[in-house]
Amino acid sequence: MTMSRWLILGATSPIAREFARVAAASGADIVLAGRDMEDMERSAADIRARSERAVSVVEFDALDMAAHEAFVRRFDEGGEGSVGVFVAFGFMPSQAEIDATPELGAHVINANFTGAASVLLWLKPVLEKRKGVVVVLGSVAGDRGRASNYTYGSAKAGLHTFLQGLRIVLGRSGVRVINIKPGFIDTGMSWGNVKDGPLMAEPRALAERALKLADGKGEGESYFPWFWFVIMTIIKSVPYKIFRKLPI
């Protein structure tokens, strides 16, 4: 079923941008939320020229949690019908950068976990009232702590656990919660950090997959692309004695 409105949090990421395009093409109105207003205005114009759907742009900062309540109230008052929420913001400096600047650690955890949990908690009653679906970009990094990415990974692991509970609670009102754990997606986040190759997937493909899941009937966790299920099953099952020696 198509949502009446999609709220896209972290709308400047390339995945979110593609998601907004496909969601608008499916017939939904779009609310772009993020920090870079200039960039979001450009994306809004793009969607309007493509789809003739209503698009609005609002300032949203995951870290400014004091503002989340007012942000959600404005969103609630801004439209009618079912609501889709797409959580796409994230912040992933390398573990080496975090080690060099430890205060970055809290920032990473707040941007990826605390901020997401905060805004979703405010959105919960709106979703219960209006019905709809929540799609969150988790990460394969949250499946097991690795030397190279454990701060970011821990924030995503927290988010995964949060969503497991939220799924049960919102499920009582018929609202589905979908957690997509992408592997390597070809965006600025991976540019120069991850080698190009067959594991790399396009933002557009992820966006299409996310909308398909949202407009379908399922819920729960899924990997994208699917083969990360295989990779992560192996990674999770490697004994610690061996795992600690792996260069990952």
Added chain:
Amino acid sequence: MMWKTATFSGWGRLPYGTCEAARPERLSQLRAAMTGGGAGTVIARGLGRSYGDCAVNEGGRLVLTERLDRLVSFDATTGEVVVEAGISLRSLLDIFLPRGFIVPVCPGSAFVTVGGAIANDVHGKNHEKDGAFAAHVGWFELMLPDGEIVRVSRESDAALFDATVGGIGLTGIIVTACLRLTRVPSNALIVRERPVPDLDALLAKLHEEASATYSVAWFDALAGGGGLGRGIVETATVSPTSIQIKPRKARSLPITPPSLVLNPLSVRAFNALYRARMPSNGRESLRGYDKFLFPLDSLRGWNRMYGKPGFRQFQSIVPAAALVPLLERIRASRAGSFLAVLKAMGPAGTGMLAFPMAGYAVALDFPNRPGVVELLGDLERITLEHGGRVYLAKDSCLSAQGFAAMYPRLPEFQDVLERVDPKRRLGSTMSRRLGIRGGAP
């Protein structure tokens, strides 16, 4: 991480050295990439569909534009669309053909960006009728080397406009552009194909069909003697009615085959087959725009067919008198190129280094084997002797002297560069090879 070090090539996959590349996702990142210090020069790169080195910058920086691909506005009454220059013609067609508009000039692949289409002032099979790409561009916003964005039109700054059109990225990075789409009554074309036994018949047929919107000829580059120029003339006019088109399913060449696959024998067999499926008096059919305009796009990554050494393309425009010596030299080389294309071109536009001009455009691929550079040298000479010119979008081995002689407006172009890029921060492997900035490279 903004910059990554990697090797980039053109569509011909020739080996070039590494460069630093950024792929901005927002305007602010584009500005940072343009002005962000670093060694060497910087140049824009679209979808890398140019064959040679115009979007390669060894030892310097590349700014990939493909992620800045949004529509800015669209006016359905005039067909005027403003876009970010990284958008591909593929996307434009996907969005607008269902709404009854076609991109006015389409090269043989839709996987090119609007920025790249302006920077090479690309032409299509309708050049005689509709001119080249820039003829349909009203203005563009250009980011200069210091990060400043200027809006350029023929009225505001004719010299900068004409230097940027066909200027292979050397005046700055085109950020947005305004172009006018053409309204069409349907999604289809009425395509006529006629086999022709030789060059005279081919040229005669092209002229006979001059009223068609699109026209192109394919010829067998291995046929000589009386069969020189033997081929097929294809023309198309817009169809008043639409057809059902199945959604595209992209196939791609799964592996890079050994370069032996393409040899004179296999090419001869291909050419024979291509002609054999054609009834002797030709045929007529309804076809979607895609199938007629972009026959090669249905096989993704076909450029890997030439194996690891890659390939070179040659394309030049020459007067009719040069066609026989050119085709003879190509045939004599037996260098094994099966997609030989011939198009009749209309008058030149206003771009200082733009390729299109009146005459006949001949294009074909050569596997990158020993002897091919010498062959291309001969083709350059024949072209030059007849007052023709070689297309920079396809070129990988033109000489600096040959280039200067073929593009007499080069000094004018250099004057504009002196004005907009006095510190010589823009440059590419091609601009150095051709000595475009003059003096020290």
